[in-house]
Amino acid sequence: MSRNLGAHLAALVCWLAWFSFAQDTATLTGLVTDPSGAVVVGAEVTVTNVATGTATRTETNSEGMYRVPFLRPGTYRITITAKGFKRFLRDNVTLSVGATVPVNASLEIGTVADIVEVTASVPLLETETSSTGTLVKGDYFYRMPLYQRHVRSILYLTPGVNVSGFGYGGGLGGFQINGESSDRIGFFEDGMYGVQPTGGNTTDTIQNTIAEIKVLTTALPAEYGHSAGGAIVVVKKTGTNEFHGLISDLVRVGAMQHRRFFQLETFKQVNSTLLFMQPDANLSGPILIPKLYDGRNRTFFLFAWQKLIEKQSQQRMYTVPTPEELNGDFSYAGSGVSPYPIYDPRTTRLVGGQWFRDPFPGNIIPKSSWDPVARNILAQNIWVQPNRRGTPTPTGFVDNFMAMPYKKVFWNNYSLRLDHQFTSGFRMFYNWSYNDRWGRLPDLSILNPAFDDTLRATENAWTTTGIGSTYTFSPTLISETRLTYFRYKAYTPSPAYGKDWAKLFGIPNIEAGSMPEITGVPYVANPAVDVQEHFNFREDVSKLSGRHAFKMGYDLLRIRRNNYSITNSAGVFNLAATTGLYPNGASIPNTGGKELTRLLVGAVSSATFTVNLLSNLPRNWIHGVYFQDDWKLRSNLTLNLGVRWQVQSVMNNKYGQQSSFDPDAPDNVVLGARGVITHPKSLHNRDWNNLQPRLGLAWQASRKLVLRSGFAVSTVDERLPTPPTQEYGSITARIDTPSGDYRPRFQLSAGPPLPLPWPQIRADGTIPFLGSNYGSRGASWVDRNRKSPYAMNWNFNLQYNFSGNYLLELIYTGDRGVNGFESRQINQMPFDWAWNLRQNNPAEFSRVEGNPQIYRPFPNFGTINFLTNGANSVYHAGTVKLEKRYSRGLSFLTYYTYSRAINSSTGNQLIPRQLDRGRADFDRTHQYTGSMNYELPFGKGRRWLNRSGLWNAIFGGYDMVFIYRIASGNPLTFTYAGSPYRYMPTSLVAYRTGRPNSTGQKAHLRDGWADIGGDRWTRANQSKMIVSMDYFRYPEAYTYGNVGRNTMDRQRFIDHEFSASKEWRIRERLSIQLRYDFQNPFKWYNLGPPDTTVNFTNPSIFGTILPSTGNEATTANGGGQPLQNITLAIRW
Template structure:
C-alpha cells in the first residue's frame, strides 16, 4: 500500500514571470496484493490506484482595452511607442502596382462600422488584469490554468499453472479519468468564450496468454488482447446549445452543420495576439482494437530459433468536431496593404471589431466516423552461435497493413487528374481566352501561357470514393520484407563488439497522422468545409455577422459521382504509394573498465526513403505574382459562375460572381487548392553517437550517464516556387535538405547513493537503534537532463545573412539581434535562410531528486518513506523566441518552456508486508 501527497505551500513559485503560485493540493494512493487461490496452481494479483492531481499551465491573453472595445485605437501603440495605425479595408484599391488603403480617421472605427456580433462579444469579454509586457499591451491578461484530474485504475491478473508443461494467465484492467473546465475569469464569461481544454478518458484492457512446453527445447506462446478507450471533450458547463447560436446569429447560417454534435460549444476563434477562444479541437472518440499472436521458440545446440506471427485489428468510432466555425482575425485585414503589410499597421482586435475575417477561416460539418484497419506480421529469427566468441543474428520479418477502410464506404480514394471533364474545356477555354486580366493589357489565358512550366489549363478531374470491391483508402505496398542482420563478437571477458542492420516499414496507421481511428478521416463531401470568401482587391466579401453569405456547402456525399468537389478545395491522400522505409545500421563497442563500470559506445545511421510530404497540386506559378504584383488580385468575372448544374459543378466557385485573376491562373482553375497528403517523395537522415557509462549498485552507489550527439535532416520545399517547379518537372533537385531542428547535444545522468550514516555504515556504525531509526539508512537518488537548444526556423522575411545571438530572456530582452529583419516586400520571393546554423533557442536543464528511507518494523513488515523534488534546484527553462516577424515580441522569449514549473515537492509512504 502506498500514499503520495503534497502541499502547494512547500512548492516554489510556479511561474516566476507572472509570479503565480500553484494552489491545489494533490494526492495519490493505491495498493497491490498477491495471494494464492490454490496452492501451486492458481495465483491472484490485484492492483488499485486512485488520485486527485492537477496540471498547472501559465497562460495569457492579449485582450482589447476599454477604448479598443469601443473601436477607439487612438491610444494603441507599437512596441517602439509609435501609433499602431489601422486602415479601412473597404477603401482598398490598386495604386502603383500595390493594394493601398486609407486609415480610419483619428484611428477610430465609426460606431456604425462595428460588427453587431463582434460588439456583443466585446461587451461580454472579460477585462485585462495587468498593463501588459510592453506598450502594445501584450499578455495583459495573465492567469494560471489549473485542471483537476480525478483518476482511478483497477487491474486484476490470474495465473494458472495447469501442469508442469502448461501455464496460462489473464488480466483485466479498467481506468477512469474525469476533469473540470475551470472558470479562470472569475464568473465574467457569460458567453462561455474562454479557452477550454482537456477531456474525460476511460479505458478497458483485457489480455491473456498461454505457454506450453513440448519439451525442454520447444516452447509455444499464444496471446491475445482487447482494448477500448473513451476520450471525449465533454464539458456540460461550457455548452451554449442552439439557443446560444441563435443569440449570436439569428440569421441561422450555422444550422446545416449542427447535426450529430453531442455538445454545442462557442465557436473557435483565433485572434493571434489574443490566443484562442472556445473549446478547442472538440473531439468525441471511442477507438478499440484486438490483437492475436503466437511465438514458437526452438533451441538447438548452436541455434536459438524464433518463429512467430501477429494479427492486429483496429476499429474506430469517433469524430473530431472541432469548432463548428473556425474564425481567425489577424492584423492583415486592417493593415496598410494586403501583401507585405507593415507590421506596425493593422490590429487583430480592430479586424475583429469590424468583423473582417482572415481567409483561413472556415466552417465544417463533421459526422461520426468509423475507421478500421488490420495489420498482419510474420517473422523468423535465428541466433546462431558460431563459436564461444561469435554469434550471428539472422532474421526476416514481413508486415502488411491494407490501409484504412470505412464500413459505409465514405472515404475519398482518388482524384484522377488525367481524366477530362466532359464539356468543360469547350465551355470555359473561350471565356479565359477573352477575359482581360486587370490592367496587364493581356487576357487571363495569355498570362497563363507565361507560366514557367505548365502553360496551359488542364480541365481534368474525376473523383472516386471507396466502394465495396475497393474499400481501402490507399493501395498499400505489399512486398514489405524486413531483413535483420547482426553479429556480436566477444574480444575478451570485458570487451564486446556488435554490428547490426535492420529494415523497417512504417505502417499506414502511423504515417497517416495516426489519428484516423480518432475521428480525423477526410470524408470529402460527406464532411464539407466552407471557407470564408477571399478578399477581392483587398476588400472583404464577408463579415462576422454573416460569415458565409454564399451559403454553407451541403453534405452531398457520393451523389454527384465523378463531379464531387468540383469548384472546391480538395485534400486527398496519394493512392499508390510506398510507406517510409527505414534502413538502420548500428555499430557498438562495450567494455568493462573499473569498478564494474561499463562503457558503451554506439553509432547509429538511420536512412529513411519514401518519407511523406504534402504537395500542393494546383499552384499558380509564383513568378507571375512577382511580375504582375497586385494586378493579379483584381476581380474579374467568374467564368464558372453558375456553370453547368449543381450536380455537375457543386462547389462554392459556382456561387461567386467575381474572382481574382490569380485564382484563374492555376493549372486546374475548376478546383480550389488541391493538396495531396502523404506523397512518398521525401527523405530523412539521422546519425547519432551515444556514449554511456553504467555502474550497477555496489557498496551503496550506482550511476548511469549518457551523452548523445544527434544530427537529423529531411527534405523540404524551400518555398512555393520550388514546390511548383518540382510538381511540373519531377526534379527532386527542387527539394532542400533542412535541419530537423532538434537539439544536437543531449545528456542524461542518474545515480543512487546511500548516505553512509547509521548502523553498519562508515559513520555512526554503533549508534543506538532508536537514533539509527531516525538518521540512519537514508538514500539519495537523482536524475539530471540536459538538451541543447533547438535550431530556430524562420518564415519568409527580409533577413541578414548572419545573426548575432544575444541570449537575453524575459520581458524586453532579446534572444538574438533583430537588426536587419523586416517584413518581406509585397510580391517578392523570399531569399532568407530557413535557419542559421549557429542560432539556436534556449537549452533545457533539469534535476529531479529523491530522498528515501526504509524502516524495518518487523520481519515481514517494512515501511518506506520518500521525499521527491521535481526541478529540485528550482531552475528555469525558457521557450523559443517568437519568430513571427509581425509580432511585437519578435526575437524575444517571454514565456516558460512547455511544462515548466518551479520546484515541486511530494512525499510518499509505502507499506510492504
C-alpha cells in the same frame, strides 16, 4: 467484436498453446560438458523461479546445448542432472527482459546424490544478442524522483533519445529514438501492444507494478514489429508464494512549491491553493481459498491502484481587449508603438479597374459604424478588463491580464495480473489495466462562462486487457500465444450546444443549436466522441536444433476508429479583414488590426454552414510473419540472423466513403475544366514488398570484452491511415466572395441571404462543391504507388567489464528513414514563372497579384495535396556509457552522446528539397545524463553501525537518488514580419516563404544570454535580447530569403532531481519509508525559445524571451519550477 467471436478467440488461446511475441520474457541457454570437454547429451535441466516455485524442464540436445525461452524476468535456480554425474546446482541466476543469458555447466563424475553448487553472478556482458538499449530494474525506477511517476520517463535515461522542446513523460510526443519520429515508437506491457492507434499515448503502467523496463533502440530482433522507431518494453511483477504489499502517498502543498521563473507572485502573496496527491498501492501473492484451494507454486495474483489528485492555482497570462478597444479606439496613444492603420472593408469599391478602400480616421471605429450584432455580442460582457499594461505591438497590447486560475486534474489507474501454472510445460496469464483522466484549467480571461471553451473538458479512458499461454511440446520445441485488446475513448461534452445563439446575437436566417463561429468571438465547440481500438493476436514458436535456436511467429494487428463530432450548422462567419488594398486588390503590408476590428465592422467575406452526415470510420489490418535464427557458431561467437515480412491493408473507411483527385479527367462541377474528385473503391495499390532483414553478431573476444554489431530494416506502420473524404461526410452551404472580388458579401446583422445554397446529394451519396470561390475547394490526390516507409538502423558496440561490477560501453549508432509519407501541394506555379512574368509583362503580373486563383494549374480548385512518399532522414550518434551494477550500496548509469539528426521538410514538389534540408527540429548535438542510487553505509546490514536498536533507528536506512541531465538546445528557425515590400502571392507561387535574408554573419546567442535583465518579474526589465536582429534583413521585393531552416541553437537544457529516503524496518517483512523528493533543487530554469520573428517595425520583441504562458519549462519537462514532495510508504 461480437461476444461469440470473443469467446471463441479466448477458447482458442486456452487450448491451442500457440504464441506470438516473447518481448516481456528472457531466455536461458547453455552448453553442458563432462570433465574432458565432451558434450553431455540428454542431461535433464530444471529451471525454477525462486519466488513462485514454478519450474520448467528441458534436456540437452545432440550438441550438448539446452535453451529455455519465455521465462519471466526474476531470480532462478538451475539444476542439471545426468546419469553418472554429480548434480549441478546454480543458484541466484537473475534474468532480465529480452536477455539471453548463457549458463554453461561442466559436470563432474559421481552420483546424482552428490551436489556441485556453483556460485557466480550473471555477467554484465551481453554475449548473445546484438541489439542496443537500456534496462532499468523496477525497484530502482520506483525510487527515482520522476515527475508524476510516468513510465515513459525512462526515455530521459536512454542513449539515442532526443527530445523536441522540453518533452513530457506523460506521452510519447516529443521523443525521438535514433532520429525516428515518436509515432514510430512501440510500447509493450507484458508483451501486449499498447500504443494508441493515432499515436502519442500508450498504456499507462502503474509504476509500483514494474519488475523491469527496457528501451530497445537499434537492431531489434525479427520478432519485433510496430517498432521502427525503437520499443519500450515493460514487464510487470507477478505474485509469489508470499504475500507482498505497498501503500504509499505522495503529497505536495503550497509551501513545497516554488514559483515559476516568470511568475510575479509567490503562493503566499496571492493566498493561492495547492494540493497535489498521488497515492498508490499494490497487493500480490498466491491465491488462497481456505479449505478449498491452495495456489502456492501454481496460481498468483497482483492488483495495483494509483490515483492523481491535483488542485492548484497557476499563474497565466492572457490577452484581452482594452476599454479603449471595446470603444472602437485602436490608436494606442502613448503606447510607444505606431499602430497598423485599419480600413473599412465596407468601403471597398472597384473604380476604373482599380480597387479602393478607405481607412478609419485616427484608427478609431466610431460606434455609429458598429454592426448591431457586434453591439449585442459585446453586451454579453465576454472579457475581463486588463489588470496590467502588457506588451505593446502595432495591433495592440498582449499579455495584459494576469490571473491564477484554479486547475483541477484527476487520474485513476488500476492494474490486475493473474498467473497459473497447470504443469511444468503449460502456464497461462491474464492481464488488465485501466486508466482515466479528467482535468480542467479555467480561462479566467473570459468573464461570461457561456463563452468559456474550457468547460468542454474531455473525459479520457484507456483499457488494455489480454490473455496468454505457454506450452512445451518437447524439450526443444516451445510455443506461446497472446490475444490483446486495447481501447481508448474520449468524450467531449459541450455546454453551448442546443441553445438559440443566433437569436441572442441578432443574426437572422440561421437555425438554433450550435454557437455561430464568428471572427473575434470566443467560440465553444459542439460535442464530440472518439473511440480507438486495436485487437492483437500473436503467435511464436521456439525450436532448438543443434547450435541453432530458431524462433518464428505470426502477428495480426486489427485497428479501427469511430470518430464523430457535430459540425456547425449555425455557421462559420469569416469576417472581412481591415487591411488596406493595392489597386490590383493585393493587401497592403503592415495594415489591419486585431480580430476585434473585424467584429465591430461585421462585414462577412464568406460563411459556411455544415451538417455532418457520417462518422469517421477508418479501418486497418496489419499482418506480419518472421523467422529468427540465433546461431552459436562457436562458444564465443553468436550470429543473429532474422527476417520479417509485413503487409497492411489499403487505407479505407468502413463503408468505402473515400476520395482521390484525378488530374486528367474532366471536372463534373466546373464545365470545361480539368481535374475531378473521384471515389475509387481502392485508393492505392497494396505494398507487398516489405521484407525486413535483421542481422547481428556478438563476439566475446575475451572474458571481459565483447564486440557486438547489428543491422535492421523495419517497415513503418501506418497504424490508422485516414483516407480523404472530399465530397463525403458532410454537406456544406457556402456563401463565398468570388475570386478576384474583394467586397464583403453581407453584414452579420442582415444574416445570410436565403435560401442557403445547399448542394444536391448525388445518387451515389457524394456531395458536389457549390460556390463561387474555388480557392476553398480542396482535394487530395493519393499516389496509387505509395509505399510503406521504412527505417534502416545499425550499431557497433564494444562492451568492457572491469572491476567486476562496472561495464563500459562505446556505442556507434546510425539510422536512416526512407520514403516517409508527405503531403505536397501541387496546385501552384514555379517561382521562376512568376519572376519572369513580372520582368517581361508587368501588366499581366499585376493581374496575377489581383486574382491569383485563375492562374493556378487547376483554377477550379484551391489546395491540392499529393499524398505520396519522399521524406527522408539520417541520424548518427556516438555514445560513451558507464554502468555500475549494485554493490556496496551503490549503483549508477551515466552516458554522454554526441549526435546529429538531419531531415528535409517541404510541402511542395516545386520547391527543391535541398533548400530545406537541415538539422531536425529535435536535434541536440551534446547530451549528458547520469543517474545514481546510493545507500548510506550506516545501520543494520550496512558497513557501519551494523546493529539494531536506537542508533539504527536514528542513523540507519538512508538512501539517496540523483538524476542529472544537460544537453545542447534544439535549433531555431527564423521568420519575418512587417516587411514594407511586396512578395509573390503565396497561394499561387511555390517558394520558401517567411524566411529573412542573412547579413553575412551567422546568428548566435549573445554572451551571458542567461542574464535577461533587471529582475525577472518586471516586464520592463526583461528587454535584453539574447540574440540580435542585426544578423538579418528583409528579402528584397518579390524575392525570398536565404536563411535556412534550424540554423542556430537555442539555450541549453539542464535538469536535476534529487531524492532522499529513510526506512524503518519494523519486522523482517514490514517496513516504513519516508521519502523526500526535490525536483530542480538548484533552480536551473529552462526558458522557452526567444522570439525569432524579424520585425523592424516592432524591434523591441525580437530575441527576447516573453513571459507568456508556456514559455518556460514546467517540472513535467525538467528544469521548471522547483517542487518538493513527501512520500510515506508502508511495505510488507
